[in-house]
Amino acid sequence: MSTSIRIVLVETSHPGNIGAVARAMKNMSLDELVLVNPRQFPHPEATARASGAEDVLTQARVTDSLSAALQGCGLILASTSRERGDQYLRVTDAREAARRAVTHDDGSPVAILFGTERTGLTTEELRYAHALLAIPANPVYPSLNLAMAVQIVAYEILCARLENGQRSARTIASSSVPLADPEELDRMYAHLAEVLEEIDFRDRTQSGVHLMRRLRRFLQRAEPDINEVHILRGILTAIQQRRRRAMPHGQ
Amino acid sequence: MSTSIRIVLVETSHPGNIGAVARAMKNMSLDELVLVNPRQFPHPEATARASGAEDVLTQARVTDSLSAALQGCGLILASTSRERGDQYLRVTDAREAARRAVTHDDGSPVAILFGTERTGLTTEELRYAHALLAIPANPVYPSLNLAMAVQIVAYEILCARLENGQRSARTIASSSVPLADPEELDRMYAHLAEVLEEIDFRDRTQSGVHLMRRLRRFLQRAEPDINEVHILRGILTAIQQRRRRAMPHGQ
Numbered sequence: 001m002s003t004s005i006r007i008v009l010v011e012t013s014h015p016g017n018i019g020a021v022a023r024a025m026k027n028m029s030l031d032e033l034v035l036v037n038p039r040q041f042p043h044p045e046a047t048a049r050a051s052g053a054e055d056v057l058t059q060a061r062v063t064d065s066l067s068a069a070l071q072g073c074g075l076i077l078a079s080t081s082r083e084r085g086d087q088y089l090r091v092t093d094a095r096e097a098a099r100r101a102v103t104h105d106d107g108s109p110v111a112i113l114f115g116t117e118r119t120g121l122t123t124e125e126l127r128y129a130h131a132l133l134a135i136p137a138n139p140v141y142p143s144l145n146l147a148m149a150v151q152i153v154a155y156e157i158l159c160a161r162l163e164n165g166q167r168s169a170r171t172i173a174s175s176s177v178p179l180a181d182p183e184e185l186d187r188m189y190a191h192l193a194e195v196l197e198e199i200d201f202r203d204r205t206q207s208g209v210h211l212m213r214r215l216r217r218f219l220q221r222a223e224p225d226i227n228e229v230h231i232l233r234g235i236l237t238a239i240q241q242r243r244r245r246a247m248p249h250g251q
Numbered sequence: 252m253s254t255s256i257r258i259v260l261v262e263t264s265h266p267g268n269i270g271a272v273a274r275a276m277k278n279m280s281l282d283e284l285v286l287v288n289p290r291q292f293p294h295p296e297a298t299a300r301a302s303g304a305e306d307v308l309t310q311a312r313v314t315d316s317l318s319a320a321l322q323g324c325g326l327i328l329a330s331t332s333r334e335r336g337d338q339y340l341r342v343t344d345a346r347e348a349a350r351r352a353v354t355h356d357d358g359s360p361v362a363i364l365f366g367t368e369r370t371g372l373t374t375e376e377l378r379y380a381h382a383l384l385a386i387p388a389n390p391v392y393p394s395l396n397l398a399m400a401v402q403i404v405a406y407e408i409l410c411a412r413l414e415n416g417q418r419s420a421r422t423i424a425s426s427s428v429p430l431a432d433p434e435e436l437d438r439m440y441a442h443l444a445e446v447l448e449e450i451d452f453r454d455r456t457q458s459g460v461h462l463m464r465r466l467r468r469f470l471q472r473a474e475p476d477i478n479e480v481h482i483l484r485g486i487l488t489a490i491q492q493r494r495r496r497a498m499p500h501g502q
Contacts (some may be wrong), residue, residue, distance in 0.1 A: 023396060026392045027388050028491075136409055138277060141278055142278065153262065155406075203482055216481050218473050231466065239450050
């Protein structure tokens with residue numbers, strides 16, 4: 001069974017771009033579109049630009065939060081321009097990212113996120129991502145139109161699927177245990193923050209918010225599966241229990 | 252010297268598409284655009300959609316015949332949808348065509364032709380082509396927007412040039428901080444094992460050896476750099492210090 005791939009557009013400003021994305025997706029045999037707080041949707045301009053891919057628009061799901069859009073997803077890739085990036089997440093080019101996406105096989109959908117036309121994804125929106133996806137471009141004029149970026153990524157996904165079909169199984173090391181979903185990860189990071197607070201850990205070089213973001217990026221890079229999240233939470237709980245048992249009268 | 256590549260649009264109907272093509276080209280470091288009998292050009296909509304790539308539009312050459320547009324060219328590739336094709340010309344996919352274009356080295360420019368939005372290139376217009384270029388697409392909905400098609404071809408040209416330049420490094424490690432070396436990692440894992448022992452953490456499902464191997468694999472996947480190892484060791488030390496301060500008489 002082939003991996004389901006979800007295109008997630010975050011706070012898109014121009015409805016025409018949403019329509020062009022629908023067409024680009026359908027041209028490349030993708031059909032799962034999720035819109036997080038689009039400025040205007042549905043909209044006649046979206047329908048006009050979809051030109052034959054209205055079915056993708058009609059089936060599109062609209063959500064009011066990124067976490068709702070990502071519900072149930074495993075691997076999450078965030079598109080970015082190379083120069084913005086995020087120093088703590090790995091940057092993969094579109095071709096390599098597409099190959100990863102189509103060979104991801106834990107049974108859960110893969111999501112690929114695209115931010116707003118003007119500014120892309122915010123640092124906050126990157127928190128669910130396991131890796132960044134960058135489209136190689138002219139360094140002095142790297143900013144692609146949103147629908148063009150989706151077109152290239154969708155094209156690479158189709159190429160990767162064709163490659164995958166033709167080629168007899170390159171060995172891909174991939175766990176069959178599902179990746180932890182975004183909500184489980186949120187709970188784990190909240191638990192970690194709580195423990196760091198309790199043990200009074202302060203990194204000398206960084207503020208608390210920065211530290212948590214840093215740790216989160218670090219752990220996201222490892223792509224935690226559900227068993228690994230259970231182990232980590234078990235360790236966090238053990239730290240808390242031992243401390244509480246050791247201090248019967250509280251602090 | 253790198254091969255000069257000319258994008259030739261034949262009888263384009265919508266000026267917006269011409270603008271979007273200019274932007275797509277500049278994004279991918281192409282700048283030579285020739286327009287054969289465009290329906291409307293120059294046009295404000297072309298300029299609007301070019302958004303930062305007006306220089307490509309300004310330099311664009313307008314001709315009244317395909318042969319004038321192709322003057323001086325060597326290799327000529329004609330884009331087509333696979334099912335239209337031409338039984339006597341070889342059909343090459345976009346990736347392979349781009350590789351051929353960038354490695355073409357007879358000193359003359361390579362031209363890539365795109366026909367009208369509705370019907371593509373006529374049989375007559377194919378007469379100059381050496382090969383056809385087809386973009387892999389959904390067989391039941393294969394017709395890409397003109398500017399999208401140019402975007403994909405231009406993207407493949409940039410990728411082929413990059414491949415040609417430096418065949419290595421697909422996955423780009425983003426951080427410039429050096430990865431932790433194996434000895435530092437060993438010390439970190441030993442420290443982690445010590446803390447798990449002290450907090451009496453036992454994973455119910457796994458033996459101790461197995462657990463440590465598991466945690467190590469997990470953290471290795473994140474490719475820890477030296478700063479991240481320092482942060483993790485800081486956390487481990489904080490866990491130990493708080494426990495020791497809390498239990499002055501030992502256990």
